[in-house]
Amino acid sequence: VLASFGIITSFVLFVFESFDFVTDILNKDIIKPSLKNIRNVLIILILLFIIILIPSLISAPFVALLDLANQGISESSGFVANVYSSNNTGLYPDVYVLFGLLTMFALFLDLASPFIVPIGVFATWPLAYLKRALIIRKAENKLKNRENSLTIIGITGSQGKSTTKEILYQILKKKYKVERTPENYNTDVGVAMAVLSEIKADTEIFIAEMGAYRPGEISKMVGHFKPDIGIITDIDTQHLGLFGGHVNLRNAKAEMVRFMKNDGLAILNGDSTACRTIAEELEKLTVLVSSEGGNRKVLELMENPKLKHIFANDITETESRIVFDLNDNDISEKYSLKHAGRHLINNILICIAASNYLGMTYSEIAETLNKIDLELPRLSYETGDNNTVILNDSYNSAYKGFVAAVEYMNHIKKNQKLNKRIVITKGIYELGRDKEAVYKNLIHELKKGIDVLVTTDPLLASLAKKDNLSVEIFNVKKYQDIIYYFRESVEPKDIVLLEGRLHPEVIKAIVSDKA
Structure with missing residues (x-):
């Protein structure tokens, strides 16, 4: 029973993870680490070892079964001989049990990888510290000269x-x-x-x-x-x-x-x-x-x-x-x-x-x-699909910058006689215990000049609704929902503010989308 549970559970989880991994690849959600960093290379080697070990463990019983079939049980030795019975009658049940146990162990390795990687990070920390210290010391010497x-x-x-x-x-x-x-x-x-x-x-x-x-x-x-x-x-x-x-x-x-x-x-x-x-x-x-x-x-x-x-x-x-x-x-x-x-x-x-x-x-x-023409990393003015105006302030987000960007959006709307004012944001990060208070002040400022708020932050959406903010509020869960909203709801001569760090695919789709 335990072996069957291990096999079925492992199969379901591995299939789910495989589909999830393929989806991440297709959506370009996979981050490529730099191989110039020795620490990254060591951590990757640890993960590769786990990846290679998992299928090896799962396939081990079948390799042993073939070995027994070809050579006979009497010629086998070691762990396999101890697990399998000395006659063919108990051979297949024992192999099945071993398969279940090894599958569960492989499943454990897979689920434990988020904990194994930090161990690798901690183990390689002295190397990283030494490398950083040497770089800083070299820079100090250069500046001293x-x-x-x-x-x-x-x-x-x-x-x-x-x-x-x-x-x-x-x-x-x-x-x-x-x-x-x-x-x-x-x-x-x-x-x-x-x-x-x-x-x-x-x-x-x-x-x-x-x-x-x-x-x-x-x-x-x-x-x-x-x-x-x-x-x-x-x-x-x-x-x-x-x-x-x-x-x-x-x-x-x-x-x-x-x-x-x-x-x-x-x-x-x-x-x-x-x-x-x-x-x-x-x-x-x-x-x-x-x-x-x-x-x-x-x-x-x-x-x-x-x-x-x-x-x-x-x-x-x-x-x-x-x-x-x-x-x-x-x-x-x-x-x-x-x-x-x-x-x-x-x-x-x-x-x-x-x-x-x-x-x-x-x-x-x-x-x-x-x-000079100032080339700045913040609040760029872009032309989006379907004759929309895009204000790209996705470099980062803080309260004052958010408010300033909304004020600038209203300035552009007035001068160009644009239509709806749409804000797309993930909210402001790292506010700690002050988050709710900051959001309440932010919502007070938003009252002055937006028509639509699209956010992945449930607290911001909830507070905006409680405040009876006279705008349309969309609380979306995934970045794909933001792209869908833009393509389905934004109309010609609307102005869209992208506020705070957003997924690169959102920026790409909204700023460069010509579909």
Whole structure:
């Protein structure tokens, strides 16, 4: 009975897993690991061993049966001889029992693989740690040799890190030899690898994006790479759950400007309450930037003698351009950029402050920004199938960025006289215990300007329905449902906002679909 149960259960599960695996392949859900990483290779070898062992175990009784049939039971020895009876009468029942037992053991190996792989990961951890340490040490030595000829800029924040990095790079490269970390190279080893691969003999400035998922990570990176300019773009709700609260999140981001070089420059977002709190405590030259008029008096009343402010006034925007006046005490300069989105202004002000500190005049920076076409990783404007407008903000998602994207969607709708405003999102991740409160605030903002909400987040959908949000709400379970909704329900001249990280097939289908 036990043998029969093992055989039937294993067969059903193996068939199910096989179909599931084939489906994943067809849907391109299989992640291909890098074989350049020794640790990945070792883990793959462990899995291959399990994969080879499973069919070997299942087929072993049949191999033994053939062996017995050909040679006779009396000539067999070892485990097989002990299991099988000494006469042919009991041969087939015993083989069946062995088949059932081995099948169950194979099933155990299959089901235990999610636990076996972490063991492999843990076992190979010393190799990975040693490799990372060697890369970081090599990068430190390279920077030490360039200490007097290379300026390092470190950028962190809850959102806008990559955007700020790209804007700053495009401004500075007009006058200096500049390199920056590639996309997603924002960990300690990622920055170290960029130092080794990107910095050349004639490089004058290196811009490093630095991310963190727990307290202490930024301070370690700052200790390794020693920025001359430290930037905090914003402190918002992103990763709030990982840090365990607002205070921990603020302190983690503050590590950038607290532990950078004392004779350097700290630049922070003055429209962020958390950033203002950090700036008041700093004892180094600090710049706060602001584009919200209501914060100007608050900033001017701050008493830190090493603090200065840069403001943006008279802000106007069209579908493809932002125009504003910059004020720095008695200095005023008009800026015009070939890029839409009021939410970008504080990022631009930060870049202007850094560029001015490094020797570019405000007029030089204004001339550069007026000419360049900003290629940014966030909120791209696309044309979708059936004459729809797609705002692709799928790089990541945080509360302020979400709200800014919805505001921009309404700006585009008004100027182009578009129809329905549709938001497609998986919600905001890593909010921890504040998730419900953040979502309630978000729903309050969504009331002002959307017609349809499509989400895979059941909490967001539920709260929106409870709030009697006067929009259509679709709570879907799979990314394929999002694609189906788009193809069946979106009409010409609708505007669709893709907010937060979505499945690549969703982006591909919606942005590029011409079916």
